[in-house]
Amino acid sequence: MGLQANESVWKGWWWLSLNFMWRLERQSKLLAILAFFGGIALAQGDEQATEPSIAEAGERVASQCAECHGEGGRSQTRDVPSIAGFSMLATMELLDTYRRGLREARTVELPDGTKTDMVEVVDSLSNADEWAVVIYYANQQWQPHEQPFDADLARQGAEIHAEKCDRCHYDGGRDPESDLPISAGQWREYLVAEFDNFDSGRRAMSDKMREKYDTLSAAEKRAIIELYVSAGEY
Ligand code: HEC
Numbered sequence: 001m002g003l004q005a006n007e008s009v010w011k012g013w014w015w016l017s018l019n020f021m022w023r024l025e026r027q028s029k030l031l032a033i034l035a036f037f038g039g040i041a042l043a044q045g046d047e048q049a050t051e052p053s054i055a056e057a058g059e060r061v062a063s064q065c066a067e068c069h070g071e072g073g074r075s076q077t078r079d080v081p082s083i084a085g086f087s088m089l090a091t092m093e094l095l096d097t098y099r100r101g102l103r104e105a106r107t108v109e110l111p112d113g114t115k116t117d118m119v120e121v122v123d124s125l126s127n128a129d130e131w132a133v134v135i136y137y138a139n140q141q142w143q144p145h146e147q148p149f150d151a152d153l154a155r156q157g158a159e160i161h162a163e164k165c166d167r168c169h170y171d172g173g174r175d176p177e178s179d180l181p182i183s184a185g186q187w188r189e190y191l192v193a194e195f196d197n198f199d200s201g202r203r204a205m206s207d208k209m210r211e212k213y214d215t216l217s218a219a220e221k222r223a224i225i226e227l228y229v230s231a232g233e234y
């Protein structure tokens, strides 16, 4: 009984905080997150004897993600994105796009024959697990995948990116501080698939990104993909 009451108080509080946070602008969101973790630290002080630490919980949850996203979020599969080093906000918002039906998920078959996708994964996460795993990936190091690329095309991509995309995807898509997915050094196969998904509408994008994205020709999109694949090393 005591435990159940505790849990529902915890969940109610969590939902309030989260709903509140999504209404805030980026900077205020970060402040809200800091306040939130102050809360968790206090709560943990009370429960330390029974509750696993956030770091342990993060590792436990991430071991499920690793089946597709690789150890520590470094994917060994070219059509599954690496997610190591994505900022907390980036991962939270990405998980939320599946929850809100803004992004279709591809079904993946695991080695043991079971099939699942990101929508099922997100639905299976408790609130506490989601926080823990988001922190876990923010603490990993992004390592670009080394892949062959066309340097001239990547340079063209860099110019277009600087003009149209860098405002949000800082530093050619390299900087986790943008609080967006890191794209520099991401797998080519995954990037090509996501550009296709944006083009076909299987994946939604914000109006502000669309304003810029829709001005790109097919050749310009190829150049930007080349820039990302080069990881800025053109
Ligand atoms: C069965 C395989 C599978 C599992 C398990 C899985 N993912 Fe994914 N994940 C994918 C695939 C495939 C994509 C990209 C394409 C899509 O949406 O289908 C993706 C996309 C993502 C993205 C978006 C990345 C980006 O650059 O946009 C995030 C974040 C993510 N997953 C986090 C997680 C977390 C956290 C877990 C564990 C709790 C997890 N995933 C478990 C297969 C998986």
Ligand code: HEC
Pocket: 081, 093, 094, 097, 103, 161, 164, 165, 166, 167, 168, 169, 180, 181, 182, 183, 194, 195, 204, 205, 206, 208, 209, 212, 213, 216, 224
């Ligand atoms: C106003 C800000 C903004 C601008 C400008 C912008 N984007 Fe984005 N971009 C976003 C956001 C926000 C997301 C995350 C969308 C989501 O959560 O599904 C995103 C996601 C992406 C992704 C998906 C990466 C992944 O791993 O999931 C790609 C690729 C991308 N943008 C390319 C571009 C390109 C190319 C341009 C320039 C033509 C551009 N964006 C301009 C805000 C922007």
